[in-house]
Amino acid sequence: MSVARSAALKINWASLQSQLGLKGSTVASLQAFKKRNEDVRRKHALLSEAPQSVDFAHYRSILNNTAIVDQLEAEYKKFKPVTYDVSEELNQIAKFEEVAVKNALETKAGVDQELSALKMTLENIESARPFEELTVDDVVKARPDIDARTAEMVSKGRWMPAGYKERFGDLSLL
Secondary structure (H helix, E strand, O other): OOHHHHHHHHOOHHHHHHHHOOOOHHHHHHHHHHHHHHHHHHHHHHHHHOOOOOOHHHHHHHOOOHHHHHHHHHHHHHOOOOOOOOHHHHHHHHHHHHHHHHHHHHHHHHHHHHHHHHHHHHHHHHHOOOHHHOOHHHHHHHOHHHHHHHHHHHHOOOOOOOOHHHHHOOOOOO
């Protein structure tokens, strides 16, 4: 058994998608590839189990009409199997492989990006001070857009964000 065949037999197709976090067209392409792989493996097994030669002497000994066996043997010896040009199929496989590798690299890049963002978030959570100890300067440092938005609202004479009273109530009564 070749190394490629033994490697193909060891693939755990069920866990491959979940382990790599594959989605969309990559999963569909992988499933189509798996189906073609299984079909070809099944056909190969059937063909390799088929007998490779015909024992014409055996048929001559059991049949009364040996002329038919002679005629069949002559036809058998004249037979030349048709050879097929499989370059087109190999090109399609190469194109499929390129697309699959491209999709896998895109998926990997997306997963790596998400993973780094999650690591940064985790570090922020672990190193964060309690909410009670935060100052306005800390909030502005973390989210400069809040300071810009506040400055814009104050310059327009608005002191409360839109929807604040509806959401938190009117504190002017206190």
